Amino acid sequence: MRHDLLFMNERGIDKLFAQWRASHAIFSSIEMVSTGYDVVRASDDTYLVVVTAMLHLRLSRYSLQCLCPHVLQNEWLVQRLVGQVLSMPIVNTFHFQPDGSISRMDTAASIIPALLALVGAENALLIVDGAQIQANGELTIPR
Numbered sequence: 001m002r003h004d005l006l007f008m009n010e011r012g013i014d015k016l017f018a019q020w021r022a023s024h025a026i027f028s029s030i031e032m033v034s035t036g037y038d039v040v041r042a043s044d045d046t047y048l049v050v051v052t053a054m055l056h057l058r059l060s061r062y063s064l065q066c067l068c069p070h071v072l073q074n075e076w077l078v079q080r081l082v083g084q085v086l087s088m089p090i091v092n093t094f095h096f097q098p099d100g101s102i103s104r105m106d107t108a109a110s111i112i113p114a115l116l117a118l119v120g121a122e123n124a125l126l127i128v129d130g131a132q133i134q135a136n137g138e139l140t141i142p143r
Helices: 012-028 061-067 069-073 075-081 111-128
Strands: 030-042 047-058 085-096 102-109
Touching: 030 102, 061 069, 061 075, 069 075, 075 111, 085 111
Parallel strands: none
Antiparallel strands: 030 047, 047 085, 085 102
C-alpha cells in the first residue's frame, strides 16, 4: 500500500493503522473470512480488486460502550450481546496502480443483517439508533 493511501476519506496510511488498532481495542476477537473476489479494469492504468468477506467480531461490554453506549442502559440486551459474535458482511475494494501499489481502499460494512441475526428487528433498531459505526465500517477511536 502506498504511504498516501486514500482510506475512509483520509489521505495517508496512518488512518488504516488507526482503524486496525481501534478494532483490536474494541473487540475481544476479530476474524475475517474472504468469501470471494472480482478483478475489474477501471481504466487504462487502474485495476480494482473487490473482495467480499465475513467479518466476525466478538462483543464485550467495552465493545458496547464504544459502539453503542446507549445500549448499556438495557442490561437484558447487554447480557444478550456480550460474548456473542457479530458476523458482518463487508466489501473491500482495492485500487491497484500499474506499479502494483494500492492507492485507495474502500470499505462497506453491513451491520444490520448481523444485528438482526443476533437480536431480532426491534432490538437491532434500538442498537443502530445512536451507534458509533459508519456505513464504511469506520470506528470511533477509543481514548
